[in-house]
Amino acid sequence: MKKPVVAIVGRPNVGKSTLFNRLVGGRVAIVENVPGVTRDRLYRDTDWRGYEFTVVDTGGITDDPEGLEGEVRRQAEQAVAEAAVILFLVDARQGLTSDDFIIADILRRAERPVILVANKVEDFRDPYLLQEFYRLGLGDPFPISAAHGFNVGDLLDKVVELLPPEAGEEERQGTRVAIVGRPNVGKSSLVNRLLGQERVIVSATPGTTRDAVDTYFEVAGKEYVLIDTAGIRRRSRIAESTELYSVQRAFRAIDRADVVLLVLDATEGATAQDKRIGGYGHGRGKAAIIVVNKWDLVAKDSMTLEAYRRALRQELSFMDYAPVLFVSALTGQRVRELLPAVDEAVEQARRRISTGVLNAVVRESVLLTPPPTVKGRPVKIYYATQVDVQPPTFVFFASDPEAIHFSYRRYLENQLRRTFGFQGTPLKLIFRARKGGREA
Structure with missing residues (x-):
């Protein structure tokens, strides 16, 4: 049975990703002192006192219905909708803001157990430190320091008290599919097309997806885990440390995948960076499918597809075992062929010969x-x-x-x-x- 979800929500830069990393036991979410670093929902399983559950980190919610901030807010609201317990994080040092009141209003409508968590507490003996947070109408603020781990164990005790009884049951495992490629080749659009919903934020700006995002779903009785990753650029083009962490995480996503979907832009062909990404998965023995996206944008005749395939085979000759699928995430063209190809690749990778x-x-x-x-x-x-x-x-x-x-x-x-x-x-x-x- 699927593990219950514990969602961490709050406005930007209150320490959600720091708490997420503390709860799951590693540096999974990117942590920087820059608002808006976490954009998509990031899932990881953890356990506490015998209870297994999934923690989800979300983008900061703000009162901006337009642009990327509006998308982040919508993603956070969707995470709240699937949560069994919600951790509403506020900044004890900065105090209440108008965004905190907006989020509190969203959470009251969610009809889910909410723990109001006051982060960045330095003096746990100050009885007046958290007094203003009672104005949110969500009960007693729970003081912690996510950065130092203070009081986090007590917070987890409170979380498991609110989890449903079936929280200890084990979750079924699905085929892990990493969707990788250069920035802006349409990876997130492909995820959304496969899932039939806007699960991952889609933007025309390269590098929108920064975290590796796991999505569990089932089709015709078969379980899958889609791992959408940040676009991978050459190291010389990585100016921000944030993007460097994203590249490292994308390669780790390949490491834990059963099958890698190497997504290319049909209008650009296979580039040197595509070869590097494909070579990484090949070197780690990962089953792979080459996905040529944006095929609807290519002017073609009866010879175009095979000519393109031959050129691609020449450029990616070390991956001559990988099937090539020509798709359009925008129109849905041939996207339905991806999962059967994934199933076949996994079956072949697990095959034993006497x-x-x-x-x-x-x-x-x-x-x-x-x-x-x-x-x-x-x-x-x-x-x-x-x-x-x-x-x-x-x-x-x-x-x-x-x-x-x-x-x-x-x-x-x-x-x-x-x-x-x-x-x-x-x-x-x-x-x-x-x-x-x-x-x-």
């Missing part, structure tokens, strides 16, 4: 094209076995592993793919000496 069947293919491959000779002596490949999945990993035992050239390794990989498929996933081939030899 040792007997594998060695029959290896023997035939060696007979067709023998390994190279070294000083007149042929290199022998004795047998092979699969030792892991995600990616499928095969160990080949040979008389002289170091003598097996890259081109022959590639030949064996192609033979495995020709026989077993493995579309959508890289393969890892390891060559070892049969007796005490080192890995080649």
Whole structure:
């Protein structure tokens, strides 16, 4: 069963992301002394005293219905709507503001348990420090210092008291899909199209998505977790430390994904940065799908798609196993093909081949094209076995592993793919000496 949600809300720069990181036990949300750094909802699971729940960090709510601030407010309101418990954060040092009253009004209408949390408290003995916050009409202010962790344990005790009884039940896990790419290629629009709702803020300004945002959903009985990430730029173009953290987080999102959707802009083709992003996932053995977005903007004839595909294969030759889908997040063109492709890629990445069947293919491959000779002596490949999945990993035992050239390794990989498929996933081939030899 899905874990209950604890939403952290408040105006900008009151310490929501600091509290979020404190509750989930790591630096997940970006923390800077700049209002508006957190824009989308950021989810992480945590537990306290045996209760498991999901904490969501939200963008600061302000009284601005237009522009990005209006989008942030709407995202925060949606997080409140799905929350079992709401932590309303205020700044004890700065005191009450007009935005605090606006948020309090929103929360009273939400009909959810609300804990009024006064953050940045320095003197817990001052009886008058929090007196003004009673004007919000949300009960006793709960004093904490998120930065130092003071009183946070007591706050968590209060949270679990308000959680529904089923909070201890375990949540089902879905296929984790990281949506990655350069800024402004349409990643967030693609997420929204897949989900059928405006789950992630969409802006024409590159870099709007700064956090990796997890969204759980179910289609036809299958569970998925979409991880939308910040656009990844070359390090030389990262001027703000905030964006540097976002890039690092995007790469970590790839690390925890089952499948990576590498999103490209059809009007620009594959760039050097696209290769770098794809190479990162490839190097970590991640199943992948190349998604060419904005296909509706490309002038085309009957030859355009295949010509584009060939050029793309040449630019991203190291990912020749990855299927290429031409989509339009704007119109929905072919977007419905993404999840079946994800399912197939995951299935292939988790596939196991029995040792007997594998060695029959290896023997035939060696007979067709023998390994190279070294000083007149042929290199022998004795047998092979699969030792892991995600990616499928095969160990080949040979008389002289170091003598097996890259081109022959590639030949064996192609033979495995020709026989077993493995579309959508890289393969890892390891060559070892049969007796005490080192890995080649």
